[in-house]
Amino acid sequence: MTVDLTVIGGGPVGLFAAFYAGMRGMSVRIIDSLEELGGQLTALYPEKAVYDMPGFPIVQAKDLAAGLAAQGTQFDPEVILGVVATELRPGSEGYVLTGSDGMSYLTKTVLISAGAGAFSPTRLGVEREDEFLGRGLSYGVKSLSDFENKSVLVVGGGDSAFDWALNLAPVAKSVSIVHRRDGFRAHEETVKAVKAQGVGLLVWKVIAALDGSAGLRSVTLEDTKSKERERVACDALVVNIGFKSSLGPIKYWGLDIEKNQIVVDHLYQTNLPGVFAVGDVCTYEGKLKLIATGVGEAATAVCVAKGLIDPGAKFFPGHSSDMVQFAGQPAELET
Numbered sequence: 294m295t296v297d298l299t300v301i302g303g304g305p306v307g308l309f310a311a312f313y314a315g316m317r318g319m320s321v322r323i324i325d326s327l328e329e330l331g332g333q334l335t336a337l338y339p340e341k342a343v344y345d346m347p348g349f350p351i352v353q354a355k356d357l358a359a360g361l362a363a364q365g366t367q368f369d370p371e372v373i374l375g376v377v378a379t380e381l382r383p384g385s386e387g388y389v390l391t392g393s394d395g396m397s398y399l400t401k402t403v404l405i406s407a408g409a410g411a412f413s414p415t416r417l418g419v420e421r422e423d424e425f426l427g428r429g430l431s432y433g434v435k436s437l438s439d440f441e442n443k444s445v446l447v448v449g450g451g452d453s454a455f456d457w458a459l460n461l462a463p464v465a466k467s468v469s470i471v472h473r474r475d476g477f478r479a480h481e482e483t484v485k486a487v488k489a490q491g492v493g494l495l496v497w498k499v500i501a502a503l504d505g506s507a508g509l510r511s512v513t514l515e516d517t518k519s520k521e522r523e524r525v526a527c528d529a530l531v532v533n534i535g536f537k538s539s540l541g542p543i544k545y546w547g548l549d550i551e552k553n554q555i556v557v558d559h560l561y562q563t564n565l566p567g568v569f570a571v572g573d574v575c576t577y578e579g580k581l582k583l584i585a586t587g588v589g590e591a592a593t594a595v596c597v598a599k600g601l602i603d604p605g606a607k608f609f610p611g612h613s614s615d616m617v618q619f620a621g622q623p624a625e626l627e628t
């Protein structure tokens with residue numbers, strides 16, 4: 294299926310673009326390398342408070358991400374997660390994007406909201422890591438039910454690791470956190486809650502080896518101070534030690550790139566016709582890497598893309614508060 298607009302990157306700016314394009318009657322596809330929408334808000338600082346969102350004196354990043362995802366998927370875009378957009382080439386109706394899943398995605402226009410590039414989980418860097426991926430080892434939790442009655446080790450000392458441990462504790466047989474130090478980056482309250490749930494804390498330990506045949510059966514822990522090793526039985530290992538990002542394939546699409554950012558004009562157009570770049574990934578004089586400015590860039594870019602697809606369409610669509618598709622919907626917001 295050829296969509297009107299493909300949004301590369303489901304971070305805050307891409308999600309707002311998807312919403313705005315849906316509101317303008319465009320068919321939309323969102324592609325993100327992560328398994329979850331929200332970009333940096335979800336991957337890097339879910340528990341931090343954000344103070345510069347219009348209308349929200351304070352909002353937790355993960356709540357902002359949830360709101361943006363709800364708004365961004367309001368017009369039912371096709372959402373493709375866990376896939377990196379690897380190739381962009383001209384097609385008969387615009388462009389053909391190739392994904393890391395090997396699929397070709399047809400689109401009339403493209404909006405790149407790729408932030409600092411595709412996020413991928415930081416790996417443990419131990420032998421047999423690929424072999425056990427999906428067979429006991431994961432870099433996140435897709436469904437809590439996969440962990441029912443299992444002995445789970447969660448690796449990491451940040452908010453995500455502690456959040457997963459907290460969520461897994463009621464369903465798993467046992468949960469322990471493995472961390473290379475005895476200090477945690479996670480929010481103090483979450484650490485307290487994790488301890489109260491009976492989650493074990495294996496500190497000053499790293500994963501040195503993975504063991505099993507058909508699936509993961511145990512791991513070897515190494516003490517970071519004494520270097521002593523011990524084998525610990527487990528059914529599941531959830532690795533949560535951060536994310537890396539890389540602009541990667543986007544660099545080879547023929548776009549003008551300066552210092553890892555895509556050069557755009559005042560309408561957020563790149564040097565490729567029908568390809569826009571907004572949010573942290575774009576650069577122009579006066580660029581601010583903020584969500585508040587990124588979503589404004591997205592609204593403008595979407596209106597320009599709309600005009601390319603439907604030359605009769607007005608540039609300014611009017612106010613959302615006057616739009617028929619919202620009539621009656623926000624009733625619960627009225628006091």
Ligand SMILES: Cc1cc2nc3c(=O)[nH]c(=O)nc-3n(C[C@H](O)[C@H](O)[C@H](O)COP(=O)(O)OP(=O)(O)OC[C@H]3O[C@@H](n4cnc5c(N)ncnc54)[C@H](O)[C@@H]3O)c2cc1C
Pocket residue numbers: 301302303304305306307308324325326327331332333334337338341342343344345376377378379406407408409410411412413540542543571572573574582583584585587
């Ligand atoms: C610790 C921290 C605190 C911050 N606090 C604030 C704050 O208080 N206020 C504020 O306004 N801003 C803040 N920021 C900055 C803000 O998070 C960014 O400006 C914002 O996330 C940019 O949004 P984006 O949608 O452009 O990109 P991102 O949020 O980076 O999302 C880009 C998405 O695109 C995906 N992607 C990239 N390339 C590909 C590809 N080829 N294929 C598939 N998917 C791809 C990535 O996986 C990612 O999910 C903070 C940033 C950090 C790190």
